Every structure is written in C-alpha cells, then in structure tokens.
Amino acid sequence: MPAKPEPQLTASEKTKAAWLIARMAKRAVAGPEVDQSDLERKLDRLLDAARKREAEAQSLR
Numbered sequence: 586m587p588a589k590p591e592p593q594l595t596a597s598e599k600t601k602a603a604w605l606i607a608r609m610a611k612r613a614v615a616g617p618e619v620d621q622s623d624l625e626r627k628l629d630r631l632l633d634a635a636r637k638r639e640a641e642a643q644s645l646r
Contacts, residue, residue, distance in 0.1 A: 589632075589636065590636075591632075592632065592635040592636045592638075592639045593635070593639060594635055595635075598631060598634075598635050601631055602628060602631055602632075605624050605627055605628045605631070606628070608624055609621050609624050609625070609628075612624070
C-alpha cells in the first residue's frame with residue numbers, strides 16, 4: 586500500500602502530535618513489552634483528520 590501524504594498541520598495538531606510522540610517515547614524507555622498501540626491509533630486518527638480537513642479545504646477552492 587502506498588504511503589499516505591503528510592498533511593499540513595495546524596498549530597493545535599502539531600502540539601497534539603508532539604505530545605503523543607513524547608508519550609510514545611516515554612513508554613519506549615520503559616521497555617519493548619509496553620503496549621503503545623493506543624497512542625499510535627490516536628496519532629493516526631489525528632493525521633487522518635488533518636488529511637480530511639486539508640482535502641475539504643482544497644475542494645472548496
């Protein structure tokens with residue numbers, strides 16, 4: 586499956602993404618047996634919402 590293009594993020598989305606990535610890093614320090622799937626799903630949903638917002642903005646132009 587081809588990689589999805591990275592959307593332009595708003596300041597709020599950038600902050601949320603940074604927070605989630607920082608939490609994933611903290612869990613990674615705890616060890617490889619720690620589950621991070623919940624944070625990965627949240628980050629994926631954030632990026633999907635940004636892609637959708639960007640696509641809607643492009644269709645209005």
